[in-house]
Amino acid sequence: MDALLFLFAAMALVALADRWPPLALAAVPMxxxxxxxxxxxxxxxxLGHRSGLTHGVLPVLLALWSPRWRPVAAGLALGIGLHLxxxxxxxxxxxxxxxxLPGVGxxxxxxxxxxxxxxxxxxxxxxxxxLRRMASAGVTLVILIVVAVIGAAYLFVTDGGWPALxxxxxTGWALVRRRGIASS
Numbered sequence: 001m002d003a004l005l006f007l008f009a010a011m012a013l014v015a016l017a018d019r020w021p022p023l024a025l026a027a028v029p030m031x032x033x034x035x036x037x038x039x040x041x042x043x044x045x046x047l048g049h050r051s052g053l054t055h056g057v058l059p060v061l062l063a064l065w066s067p068r069w070r071p072v073a074a075g076l077a078l079g080i081g082l083h084l085x086x087x088x089x090x091x092x093x094x095x096x097x098x099x100x101l102p103g104v105g106x107x108x109x110x111x112x113x114x115x116x117x118x119x120x121x122x123x124x125x126x127x128x129x130x131l132r133r134m135a136s137a138g139v140t141l142v143i144l145i146v147v148a149v150i151g152a153a154y155l156f157v158t159d160g161g162w163p164a165l166x167x168x169x170x171t172g173w174a175l176v177r178r179r180g181i182a183s184s
Contacts (some may be wrong), residue, residue: 002034003034003036003037003038003041004034006034007034007038007072007076009030010027010028010031010034010075011069013026013030014027014069024071025134025143027071028075028147029143029150031071031073031076031078032076032147033075033150034076035076035081035082035083036150036151036154037083038059038076039084042054042055047100048100050087050097050098050099050100051101052099052100052102052107055099055116056119057080057126059080060127061073063076071134073126074126074128075127075147077123077124077126078147078151079147079150081120082155084116084117084120084123085120085155085165086155088113097112098111120171128140128144148169151165
């Protein structure tokens, strides 16, 4: 339920940005909050836990259907990347913890780890690159710091959170250093 509330709040901020453009960027952390729990809506949608439809970048790609929703897509990408990073480190990668694809079923241990890791990194890259295209280097850095605080709080209380925080944070740092996301 929280995911939908944060997602609707982010969408409202984007809608109100017609009158005050900075609200669009305020939507990014709100959508990131939504993204931290949105993948688990697979159970409410009767897709089965760890559905590849929600535990991947598909929700982000759907949010990109219109350029207007890029702030929402950027935040969702960052939040979903955090969620998937934690899912890479389950207590045991079997049964409930494995990724399931429609019409295929479970893709097994190795496939699940690969799916989650690749999609987590892809989500981080998509979110950071979208954000950088929307904002100056300084604003991008501030928003990424806010999302990092959200991520630390989320991963602190989530199974697999500490290893995920190290991997996700390290990947984010490498992306910023390599691509100059917070420079120029």
